[in-house]
Structures are given as C-alpha cells and as structure tokens.
Amino acid sequence: MYKPKWLASVGFEIHLQLATRKKLFSGAKIGVFEAPNTSVAPFDVSLPGSMPILNREALNLAVRGVLALNCKVAPVCQFDRKHYFYPDLPAGYQITQQDVPLGKDGFVKLSKHLDDVDDTLVPIQHVQLEQDTAKSIHADSVSKILLDFNRAGSPLLEVVTAPCLHDEVTASSFLRKIQSIMRHARVSDAKMETGGMRCDVNVSIAPIIPSSSESSKASKVGLELPRTELKNLSSVRNVVNAIRYEVQRQISLAEKNETWTTETRGFDDKNGKTFALRDKSISEDYLYMPETDIPPVTISKKYVNEISDATGPLPDDLFVMLTSEPYSMPIRDARILLNLPYGYDYYSTVRDIISRQDGQSKKVIDESLRALPTWIITDLVGKLHEHEIEEDLFYVPPSQFADIVCFCSARKVSRLTAKALINHLVVTPSDQSIANLIKELKLNFIQDSNTLDVQVGKILEASPKQVQEFLTGKQSLLKYFIGQVMRQLRGRGDPVEIEKLLKQRLSETLKK
Ligand SMILES: Nc1ncnc2c1ncn2[C@@H]1O[C@H](COP(=O)(O)OP(=O)(O)OP(=O)(O)O)[C@@H](O)[C@H]1O
Ligand SMILES: [Mg+2]
Ligand SMILES: [Mg+2]
Structure with a gap:
C-alpha cells in the first residue's frame, strides 16, 4: 500500500465582516457599496481630536460569533493597538485584541453527513474583534494606489484555527461550515466574493518517519518545515487550489533538498500557482500597547446568556431537526439545503x-x-x-x-x-x-379528456411508423407518444390522463 511521506498542515486566519450597519468606533455607516470615500467619519481617517465610541451592536454580534464557534467568552472586552505603517491605516496602528481575545479555545464540528468529510473537530485558538483597514485599489501604474475609506474602521471578527487541517478537501469543508455557521447565527454574510469573509491560509509540511520496529505500526511525524502564508484568496475554490499547489511545491523542494524561508505568498488563479510576496522569516514587532481611549467593557454571564438565548439554531442542530419527524428530509437534501x-x-x-x-x-x-x-x-x-x-x-x-x-x-x-x-x-x-x-400566460393544466384525446389522436395519426413498432412490441415508445402530446400542449397536459387515452387508442388499433 502507498504510504505518504509528508504530512501537510493547514491553519486559517479568517476575517469576517460583521452584519452591522455602523463602523466599530465612529458611528459612520459601513459604505462598502457606496461611492468611494462618502461614508467616512473623522475618526476613520484619524483626524486629531476624534475619539472612539464602541458600537454595541458589533460587540453583540461578535459575542454571538464567539459562542457559535464554541469558544469561552472573555470576562472583559478590551482593545490593544497593533502598530504598523501602511497607507490604508492612517493612525499607524490597528485597534485589535492582543492580550485578551474576546473568545478562545473553541471548535468547529465537521461531520460525515452534513459536511461530507470524516467526523472532525477543528480547534479554534482565538476569536477577536478588530478594525478593518481602508480598501487599497491598485491603479494602472504600479506606483499609484487609490484608497477608499468607506471600509476603514468597519468591525471584523478574526478567527484563528490551530494548524490541524491536513488536506485541502477538509479545509474547504471547514470554510463552508464557518460560512454556514456565521450566516445562520446572523453574524456575517461571510461572502468571499464581496470581501465579507477573507482568509489567510498557512501551509507547512513535515516528514512522516516510518516506524523502525516491526511490532509498532505507528509512524512519527518529524519537525515541520517553514510555513508559508497565502493571501488574497477570493473564493473557496481558490483556497483549495492554492493549498494543493503549495503543498506540492513544498514537497518537491524538500525532495530536492532545497530550503525555503517563512514567507507570505499570493495566488494567481489564472495559472493556478502561488508566488512570493514578501519575506516573513523575521517576525514583525507590532509594538502592541493597550488602547486607553476605549474603556474596557465587562462581559457578564447574564449578558452572555441573553445573547446565547437569542441566537437561532445553528446548522448542526438544524440538520438533526430536518432529518427527523415531521420534516423527515433525506440526508442529502438536508445537507444541500443547509449548505x-x-x-x-x-x-x-x-x-x-x-x-x-x-x-x-x-x-x-x-x-x-x-x-x-x-x-x-x-x-x-x-x-x-x-x-x-x-x-x-x-x-x-x-x-x-x-x-x-x-x-x-x-x-x-x-x-x-x-x-x-x-x-x-x-x-x-x-x-x-x-x-x-x-x-x-395561458398555462392552466389540461385534464379535460376530450381536449386531450383530440391531441392524442393527432399524434398517433402523424406517427404511423412508431405506432407499428409499438404494436409489434416496442413498449418504450409509449413515453415517446406522451412526450409528443405534451410538446403539442406546451407541457400543460395531464400526463396520467394522456397515458390512459394513449393506451386506450393503441389497444383499439391492435384489436382492429
Ligand atoms: N506549522 C504550521 N503550519 C501551518 N500553519 C501554521 C503552523 N503554525 C501556525 N500556523 C497557523 O498560522 C496562523 C498564525 O496566525 P497568527 O495571526 O497568530 O500569526 P501571524 O500570521 O504570524 O501574525 P500576523 O498575521 O498577525 O502577522 C494560524 O492560523 C496557525 O494555525
Ligand atoms: Mg497571519
Ligand atoms: Mg493575525
């Protein structure tokens, strides 16, 4: 039997846009579909003197998302500043949660019936609430970037998994499950096409070391090689293709004894290949510090329970419900419907x-x-x-x-x-x-025998060859006759009645 020589590991960093109409700290509307730079408050462009006020609805949605991913909710919602410099971030820092993420230690359940992969629990390391950046639009000339601040400061939920997925098929089921959970929980529309869900995919490989002793069949996994981070993947299909390509690329390098460094890579969906974007071997120092302009919010048990009670049923519960009485839906139908x-x-x-x-x-x-x-x-x-x-x-x-x-x-x-x-x-x-x-549209159903019989007569008259074949034993032609009559009636005839009339006329012809 073929034994794989490498174990691939995949971990996700997913960003979900929360389904609220207002930004996280400024009160401006989230204008993703509006004309560029028309939905911007002073705080979104860091004008001096502008101050943040936490959008309560965003916090409610984030807590709901944390619960839907089976995470423990932090006792307090507090923020930190993550410093880096890029034109889409005029403050020079992003407001995020480093010290105390809103949720941690959760899991997403994948099951054979609902998700079409082996039963798996995917560990969620942490979930945090943070700001989105402005949208960069790369104009024709390489040196020119246009910025749209309608998106700047919108609330995002960042979901980080452990690197516990080992193949691209399970990885894609996981992404679809996250989308389904977030949609059912009304946390996010999670649409990858419009940026409602964006994900970075981390990929590494490690050698599988076969067991040396005959008695023990268990093989061991060696140290993993440097991971790469794949960015700008705009559909689940692109994620699947990018992982498949990247795993193969790393394996072929490893088998040629070539080395590589931790780096960020893009994916070109036209040629199906990943390409180097920037080196990540030296981890960036983000100079995290507490965000002191936003007072911490205590998250009480009562508040968490209220949010939990107001959350509708999630896909796993709905699947059980739909496949039981009184719905009794076939497993396949329930799976397709819920997805x-x-x-x-x-x-x-x-x-x-x-x-x-x-x-x-x-x-x-x-x-x-x-x-x-x-x-x-x-x-x-x-x-x-x-x-x-x-x-x-x-x-x-x-x-x-x-x-x-x-x-x-x-x-x-x-x-x-x-x-x-x-x-x-x-x-x-x-x-x-x-x-x-x-x-x-004159689409009413024709069940009247007289009207139908006239059409049946016409069709049989016009098909002497087929009638002869039918009478000499080619029973399958009955379907052909029904189809012809239906065509004549633009699909409006009652097929049961037509079949009855056809059989009557054909058996009369046989008797003659
Ligand atoms: N050996 C590995 N193979 C594959 N993925 C890994 C491995 N180790 C960690 N990961 C994944 O890398 C991601 C780490 O994300 P995290 O945001 O914590 O760090 P980062 O990407 O280094 O930081 P940032 O994006 O903020 O610069 C997680 O999704 C995790 O599952
Ligand atoms: Mg990352
Ligand atoms: Mg991160």
Whole structure:
C-alpha cells in the first residue's frame, strides 16, 4: 500500500465582516457599496481630536460569533493597538485584541453527513474583534494606489484555527461550515466574493518517519518545515487550489533538498500557482500597547446568556431537526439545503406559507411540503444558476414560490408548467399573483379528456411508423407518444390522463 511521506498542515486566519450597519468606533455607516470615500467619519481617517465610541451592536454580534464557534467568552472586552505603517491605516496602528481575545479555545464540528468529510473537530485558538483597514485599489501604474475609506474602521471578527487541517478537501469543508455557521447565527454574510469573509491560509509540511520496529505500526511525524502564508484568496475554490499547489511545491523542494524561508505568498488563479510576496522569516514587532481611549467593557454571564438565548439554531442542530419527524428530509437534501446560502431561511419561510394556505386540502399541503426541498434545491437553484443569479434564493419571492408548489401538488398546473413558471419569475420578476400569471400566460393544466384525446389522436395519426413498432412490441415508445402530446400542449397536459387515452387508442388499433 502507498504510504505518504509528508504530512501537510493547514491553519486559517479568517476575517469576517460583521452584519452591522455602523463602523466599530465612529458611528459612520459601513459604505462598502457606496461611492468611494462618502461614508467616512473623522475618526476613520484619524483626524486629531476624534475619539472612539464602541458600537454595541458589533460587540453583540461578535459575542454571538464567539459562542457559535464554541469558544469561552472573555470576562472583559478590551482593545490593544497593533502598530504598523501602511497607507490604508492612517493612525499607524490597528485597534485589535492582543492580550485578551474576546473568545478562545473553541471548535468547529465537521461531520460525515452534513459536511461530507470524516467526523472532525477543528480547534479554534482565538476569536477577536478588530478594525478593518481602508480598501487599497491598485491603479494602472504600479506606483499609484487609490484608497477608499468607506471600509476603514468597519468591525471584523478574526478567527484563528490551530494548524490541524491536513488536506485541502477538509479545509474547504471547514470554510463552508464557518460560512454556514456565521450566516445562520446572523453574524456575517461571510461572502468571499464581496470581501465579507477573507482568509489567510498557512501551509507547512513535515516528514512522516516510518516506524523502525516491526511490532509498532505507528509512524512519527518529524519537525515541520517553514510555513508559508497565502493571501488574497477570493473564493473557496481558490483556497483549495492554492493549498494543493503549495503543498506540492513544498514537497518537491524538500525532495530536492532545497530550503525555503517563512514567507507570505499570493495566488494567481489564472495559472493556478502561488508566488512570493514578501519575506516573513523575521517576525514583525507590532509594538502592541493597550488602547486607553476605549474603556474596557465587562462581559457578564447574564449578558452572555441573553445573547446565547437569542441566537437561532445553528446548522448542526438544524440538520438533526430536518432529518427527523415531521420534516423527515433525506440526508442529502438536508445537507444541500443547509449548505445553500440562506437555504434554510428560504425553505422555512416557504414552508410556513404553505402550511398556512387556507384554500388547500391537507393532502395538497402535505404533498407540497414533502416536495418542497426538491423544488428548491433542484428546480429553483437550477434556474438561478442557469441565469447566473447565484446564491440568492429570495430572488423569487417565497409567497410566489409557495403558490407554484401548491398549484402543482393540487394538479392545477403540470410539473413542466411549474418549472416554466419558476423560469418566468427568474427571467421577468413580477409581483403578479401566480393565479393571474397562469391565466395571462395561458398555462392552466389540461385534464379535460376530450381536449386531450383530440391531441392524442393527432399524434398517433402523424406517427404511423412508431405506432407499428409499438404494436409489434416496442413498449418504450409509449413515453415517446406522451412526450409528443405534451410538446403539442406546451407541457400543460395531464400526463396520467394522456397515458390512459394513449393506451386506450393503441389497444383499439391492435384489436382492429
Ligand atoms: N506549522 C504550521 N503550519 C501551518 N500553519 C501554521 C503552523 N503554525 C501556525 N500556523 C497557523 O498560522 C496562523 C498564525 O496566525 P497568527 O495571526 O497568530 O500569526 P501571524 O500570521 O504570524 O501574525 P500576523 O498575521 O498577525 O502577522 C494560524 O492560523 C496557525 O494555525
Ligand atoms: Mg497571519
Ligand atoms: Mg493575525
């Protein structure tokens, strides 16, 4: 059996933008999507005399994040100054938490069923609340950097893991789990594409030393070689590709007996390679000192309990709930739904609307609820994906979606028509009721036998060759006939009725 010779270790430093509208200390709005430099308070650009005031909502969200990662909450929230000099930080220091991080010693659970990797606990070393910097925009000329201070001073939650992940697949499951936890806890939208979640990935390798004695099978891991820190990874896919490349790069250097130093590297997603950015072998001295302009805030047990009680269920609890009575969702469906951004929110909103439908029988409601996960994870996601509107299920309003599912279960529209309606709402959103849309687009279900029989007759008449083949035993052609009739009726016919009428006519032909 092949035995690997190297053990890779990966540790994450993750920054999450908190879901608050105001900055951490200045009260200015967080203007990430506004025109550059329009959402800036004097404190955000360190004007003399401006003073910080802690945004209480940011602290609440941070504590919620700390609890969601199973960390111990510090008894006090206090800040330190971390000094470094860069144009995006006009004060010359970042306000962060060095001495007493808001949370420490937590873990994130990964499981086979929900996360599709071996059951693992990923240790979280610490979680801290800190300020974001201004956004640097590298203009055409190398020497020119544009700065947008709308982001400066926004609250970030920094999550640091132990270097306990050993392959890129588990690492990507971990990142998706963090996103899912933070979204369910309403702490952050954790969107990597828009900078809501950013991560630095530390990667190292260590030799695996095979056991020398026959009796002991356990091998040992030698000393790890210098780690590299990968930055500017803008998607989970890039993180996976960067780790895979970096581990292989370090292994091939090690196998050629070449050495390297601790450094920060970037990742070029066009050629799939990492490249050196700067040396990190001499650790920078940040001259940490206490931030004395912000008085420490005591964090009482009562306050922590209140935050904990107000936090909704997290993905692991929801997974257990959805796969048990009365939801009884298949494991795969629950996993896909919970891993869709705000998938559970959408599902539970639509589910509530369906359950409250007055005009529907219990049978229709039960059938709609049973079919709902598939409608969302296959049909809605498929259509959104097709039209490149990813990650936003709420693009189709839940009330309209609930009506489509119910109309289909009540056999007022066919499955094909229901899909066409979803497509219609994705392409041309409208606030019309679904009942009106069906009328306007003439999509009502045709169950009337006479109308259907006329179409069945036409199709059989137009396909003498296939009818002959069917009568001589090619039973599979029945599906072909149903498909042809459906096509003629633009998907609105009742397939059960069509099949019945086809069988009747074909057996009559056989008797002749
Ligand atoms: N041998 C290792 N292999 C891989 N990752 C490691 C290793 N040792 C530490 N790490 C990871 O490196 C990260 C250390 O982050 P931390 O912010 O504490 O230090 P830093 O990156 O040196 O400091 P800073 O980013 O503030 O300059 C953690 O995510 C940790 O898991
Ligand atoms: Mg770092
Ligand atoms: Mg750090």
